[in-house]
Amino acid sequence: MEILGKVISTTGFANLTWGNVLMIVIGGIAIYVAIVKNYEPLLLLPIGFGVIVGNIPTIPGLPIGVYDSVANGFPQNSVFSLFYWGVTSGIFPPLIFLGIGALTDFSSLISNPKSLLLGAAAQVGIFITYIGALLLGFSGKEAASIGIIGGADGPTSIFLSSILAPHLLGPIAIAAYSYMALVPLIQPPIMKLMTTDAERRIRMKPPRKVSKTEKILFPIIVVIISSLIAPGSLSLVGMLMLGNLLKECGVTDRLAKTAGNALLDICTIILSFSVGASTQAIRFVNGANVGFLTSRSLGIFFLGFFSFAVATFGGVLFAKIMNLFLKEKINPLIGSAGVSAVPDSARVSQIVARQYDKDNYLLFHAMGPNVAGVIGSAIAAGVFLAIFR
Amino acid sequence: MEILGKVISTTGFANLTWGNVLMIVIGGIAIYVAIVKNYEPLLLLPIGFGVIVGNIPTIPGLPIGVYDSVANGFPQNSVFSLFYWGVTSGIFPPLIFLGIGALTDFSSLISNPKSLLLGAAAQVGIFITYIGALLLGFSGKEAASIGIIGGADGPTSIFLSSILAPHLLGPIAIAAYSYMALVPLIQPPIMKLMTTDAERRIRMKPPRKVSKTEKILFPIIVVIISSLIAPGSLSLVGMLMLGNLLKECGVTDRLAKTAGNALLDICTIILSFSVGASTQAIRFVNGANVGFLTSRSLGIFFLGFFSFAVATFGGVLFAKIMNLFLKEKINPLIGSAGVSAVPDSARVSQIVARQYDKDNYLLFHAMGPNVAGVIGSAIAAGVFLAIFR
Amino acid sequence: MEILGKVISTTGFANLTWGNVLMIVIGGIAIYVAIVKNYEPLLLLPIGFGVIVGNIPTIPGLPIGVYDSVANGFPQNSVFSLFYWGVTSGIFPPLIFLGIGALTDFSSLISNPKSLLLGAAAQVGIFITYIGALLLGFSGKEAASIGIIGGADGPTSIFLSSILAPHLLGPIAIAAYSYMALVPLIQPPIMKLMTTDAERRIRMKPPRKVSKTEKILFPIIVVIISSLIAPGSLSLVGMLMLGNLLKECGVTDRLAKTAGNALLDICTIILSFSVGASTQAIRFVNGANVGFLTSRSLGIFFLGFFSFAVATFGGVLFAKIMNLFLKEKINPLIGSAGVSAVPDSARVSQIVARQYDKDNYLLFHAMGPNVAGVIGSAIAAGVFLAIFR
Amino acid sequence: MNGNVIQNGAVIAFSGLLIVFTGLILIEIVLFVFNKLVGASAKRRALKDYFEKEADEIVPATPVADIPEDDLIAIATAIECYRKIHFDALQSEITFVHGGQHNVWKVGYKVGQRLSGLRK
Amino acid sequence: MNGNVIQNGAVIAFSGLLIVFTGLILIEIVLFVFNKLVGASAKRRALKDYFEKEADEIVPATPVADIPEDDLIAIATAIECYRKIHFDALQSEITFVHGGQHNVWKVGYKVGQRLSGLRK
Amino acid sequence: MNGNVIQNGAVIAFSGLLIVFTGLILIEIVLFVFNKLVGASAKRRALKDYFEKEADEIVPATPVADIPEDDLIAIATAIECYRKIHFDALQSEITFVHGGQHNVWKVGYKVGQRLSGLRK
Ligand code: NA
Ligand code: NA
Numbered sequence A, B, C: 001m002e003i004l005g006k007v008i009s010t011t012g013f014a015n016l017t018w019g020n021v022l023m024i025v026i027g028g029i030a031i032y033v034a035i036v037k038n039y040e041p042l043l044l045l046p047i048g049f050g051v052i053v054g055n056i057p058t059i060p061g062l063p064i065g066v067y068d069s070v071a072n073g074f075p076q077n078s079v080f081s082l083f084y085w086g087v088t089s090g091i092f093p094p095l096i097f098l099g100i101g102a103l104t105d106f107s108s109l110i111s112n113p114k115s116l117l118l119g120a121a122a123q124v125g126i127f128i129t130y131i132g133a134l135l136l137g138f139s140g141k142e143a144a145s146i147g148i149i150g151g152a153d154g155p156t157s158i159f160l161s162s163i164l165a166p167h168l169l170g171p172i173a174i175a176a177y178s179y180m181a182l183v184p185l186i187q188p189p190i191m192k193l194m195t196t197d198a199e200r201r202i203r204m205k206p207p208r209k210v211s212k213t214e215k216i217l218f219p220i221i222v223v224i225i226s227s228l229i230a231p232g233s234l235s236l237v238g239m240l241m242l243g244n245l246l247k248e249c250g251v252t253d254r255l256a257k258t259a260g261n262a263l264l265d266i267c268t269i270i271l272s273f274s275v276g277a278s279t280q281a282i283r284f285v286n287g288a289n290v291g292f293l294t295s296r297s298l299g300i301f302f303l304g305f306f307s308f309a310v311a312t313f314g315g316v317l318f319a320k321i322m323n324l325f326l327k328e329k330i331n332p333l334i335g336s337a338g339v340s341a342v343p344d345s346a347r348v349s350q351i352v353a354r355q356y357d358k359d360n361y362l363l364f365h366a367m368g369p370n371v372a373g374v375i376g377s378a379i380a381a382g383v384f385l386a387i388f389r
Numbered sequence D, E, F: 001m002n003g004n005v006i007q008n009g010a011v012i013a014f015s016g017l018l019i020v021f022t023g024l025i026l027i028e029i030v031l032f033v034f035n036k037l038v039g040a041s042a043k044r045r046a047l048k049d050y051f052e053k054e055a056d057e058i059v060p061a062t063p064v065a066d067i068p069e070d071d072l073i074a075i076a077t078a079i080e081c082y083r084k085i086h087f088d089a090l091q092s093e094i095t096f097v098h099g100g101q102h103n104v105w106k107v108g109y110k111v112g113q114r115l116s117g118l119r120k
């Protein structure tokens, strides 16, 4: 009878807490918005499923969850901890960037170099939020990881916080992807507040055609410059540009195809599932609760929102400042695309512009700052890495 | 001349034993049935090739085989030991389940929930064989790993025995896949023995159409319930259901496609090759021979057969018992499909039924218990994990 | 102000040496010839990009480069060092061979077994260069790794030198791929020097059709024989033949397809990038400079060229010797294809032959020694492994 | 001692089977609820559909048209050719008789470039 | 103490933003050079093209021909069928109504072989 | 000392080459046996085929029919369009002129949904 008792005690019902139930509901909501609202489904759906899986209470001593690694005194690494290792070791985000690079067309940026300034300006959200997080009492490493949410790049956020603040990885990743999904709701009010009606109607000249040679030289030049400026950005920018070179060079199509499909998908599934599964409601390390349901997570979500807002503000404001000096004015609505969140925030620029002039095509122009923002936040992550490691 | 002698002594001919030759022949037979009989070729062919490779005698001190890892005193992990690590760490079986989930349609089960009882009943083979293995003198962990052969699920068997009894992994995996391949020969006699002619002719109502919402909710509900009941099943059921959700949700097709193709194939090749390569004829660990050609392997093959037979028996019997209480009778021939061995045993139900009524289409109805059996044996594996870890 | 200084000191400009600049230029040249000359672009392009990335000076203490692993005292393995581990552990080359096997057709070899002698003869380049490297003062392990360049097989060279002489991996890999790319320039003069006009005009009988059974038995027999003769070749030959069996058996098409596409591409990208990134201009280990820009690299490039030349010479000469004994003469121009460099050197045989008789189709006949050379150099690598480990 | 092992084993087996049944029965219950809900909503929808049907009914299926068999053969042939040319490339082989090679792995775009001089 | 943390933080933030701007501005400068070069070469080419154009102008586009709509439907149908049969195989499902299964994972080539006896 | 190294090296080189030759010659022998067996069975089959041939000979090849060139162009165009639409999606790009984006990676099914209001 003792054994029967033991068997039954191994079921998870007894250990289920209200925190777990709440997290399972949150996971369900993530899946719901992924499917019904189509918000970043490739990431939010596996994250949501991971949140559910990560909040099933397991049996102490049985290695199952993402934290059940040999380092925790378990006799064997659990399968999920091996998946999660791909996140904490930092290996998945660069591989995902390799795939994204193999899918991204930088010609908008090449034909309109001014975009780069807008992409840089939007990174002000990262650094102001960093100061804000310090003010709220987060440590330097934590503040840097939280600030990078405003970079609006999932892999960059995960890469940086997995190295600097792995205990906050769950909330940071979920905040980043949530706000990226909510870009169409967050950005328009700020964009409208910051611009006059005349500015929103500015039309921009159609861009020139970019030659193959330029497209091939671009990734090589970007990797050299940005990694000389910020060596810490080499893992991310290096892989992004390798992927892009594979795509543009015209002689390695099969490699670009695999990088942008099979490899990207495999890394995406495992990364987003295990990031989700790392969000246990309550988890004690050295007596301190470092679980998801703490006031820190609330702080992270607040700061993340703040970061997105400041980044949008910064991008639009800088576009207006640039207009003071330019003969050919740019439409400041494309400034907000500098936060990255590719390609959603570029599409938001287009949508808002067309609310005022329905024949104004800004999408292509907005893609410039959009992809520049990816490079910009990768450089910002490199700076933080170099300072805090 | 000394060096020439040394060079020649490194060839494998000198060390080749009759045991190795016998194993190489067995590997060849596996390849033969895979190609000519088309029995589970995706698994038996690489396993057979692995058996051949694993029985080439290597040079002591040169890390080549699956057991030549740093942990065994070698100065470097061999390549094959790194492949094999993917098996013993338990990481490949859940990834294979992810892919299988992305290829499986559970609508038969959803439209006919009674199937789940048949899928549960067939697991009796696992537990009775477990007792049988104890009687034959196997330890608890070994007995559990042997019993799970009756679950008729390769990845589940490999997952459990890689954790509980890694020294028996080779014979257990090969027994499991061999009997799965032989399902069309093993099951029909038992099915006919257990049923009357009238029972075999029972026709079942065409199933209702299952909505997309149900298909999406199903994997989420299954993972919550089964992992609360048996947390040890989380790795397998979690991945199976994640794969299925990716397939059914309609917004992550590219992830489902990669999970069910590239990822599944890569894991299948490496897993089955290295399981095959782990079957060295004779292998001494701490002075005891734990190789393939021992009486233990004979016991495992015998118990594995017994397990399949009991599982078939259990499934059919339970269907007959259910019929005592049901108004709409079920055809007991679909009970045998509860052992899983997807989709072979479901097809066997169909084939046997049509021998008695050639217009009786049971395949769809048999798929219900068939996929239920996969969930059932994953839960059984979870129970064993929780007890014996 | 101190912090500002610290931040600026983290940029790479200060640490950039002329050696780095030179290496970056070399990387650019590799990319140029890959794109413009189409020389082995699938490998030279990622290698070239890797050379650029590997020569960006990073910050001491910040784990970024391929050598920044825990073993070097860094607190975390860098992402690139994890990539590079896939090379130094020897795991990528066999996986690449798996994919190549799944793309290779051995029927030319099967229908013309004499090809195997030519494939063996061309390996003389390996062993003579090995002696040459000893004469130049390289150690035994280094000399073996350098000699294998003459095998004209990238994965084999990388596999052997990653185990025997990892500090020379960069120059050896780049020499191997450079000369493989230059085969159309290196081989023709030697081939013409060694043959008479009449010999070059010899026509060969069209080959017989090879049955499916033979194609299936071939990989099994090759793996058994070659690994009994040279157990050290098991990792490479085993995977090459597994891939070929998956292709030829007709029942595992989906596995062959994934092995020859997604898996091959993923390994190719990561392997060639990280091999490139391992070529740092100057690198000190225990006070000695083991970087790329040393006289050793010059020696390796010289010996690699010598190895290719001797291999070509050996193949052609052996064909002429065989003709002394054969009734049906072979065209000695196919002897040079025995160096492997599949399929370039076979195509060179064809091109040279057609300069003298424009209706002479040698391509199919040259593929025999060509693929035999792959097996031959894998066996040679196995011999070196067995001797020097 | 051995008797004890077997007795324990029997208890484990029994409780294990119990847990398997419990788990699957719980899932079954949820699915039964599904079925009830679907049944109820189906009835409601059937009623609703009945009244809305007329408007839709006129929309005809795409007219499949009478395609002469010749044309169908032509189409199928063209598609088959197309597929051979465009989709089978990766599966192709490194060696074969007399040129015409498609291997993407090492050949890349070299074929046209290097052999072109000979082809003329 | 806290004030000091914030002050340091502000310096880090400022220098970080400075580095981001420096990096992107350097890239911008390179791209400006690109644009200048392209502009210059475009002018030269435009002139050159102007004189070479006539010879090329006569080459006509592939005549698209008038395809009757019926044929187009036929073609589209055939292709759709073809795709369904040949390309969707891997995506197919393990369970379905009444045979016709395409699942490649476990079925392999079994279907034809094992069921053929029953189909007759 | 150095002389000794070289002498050892020569022995290693010689035995290495010997092993390579031995291995490949053993494979060669097996392949020779193959060739003999195939030759023998080919003769037998040739005889057998000769007597069985007549029955099969009448089966005609699929009649390729005369497809007008117009139709072939139509078919090829349709297939090309089809391929562009259905198979190139994953290869597409994130940025381009004036809408029409197909990128599957981040766009998913959003395009239709979010932009639909604007398109009208
Ligand atoms: Na950004
Ligand atoms: Na089962």
Ligand code: NA
Binding pocket: C150, C151, C152, C153, C338, C339, C340, C341, C373, C374, C375, C376, C377, C378
């Ligand atoms: Na070779």
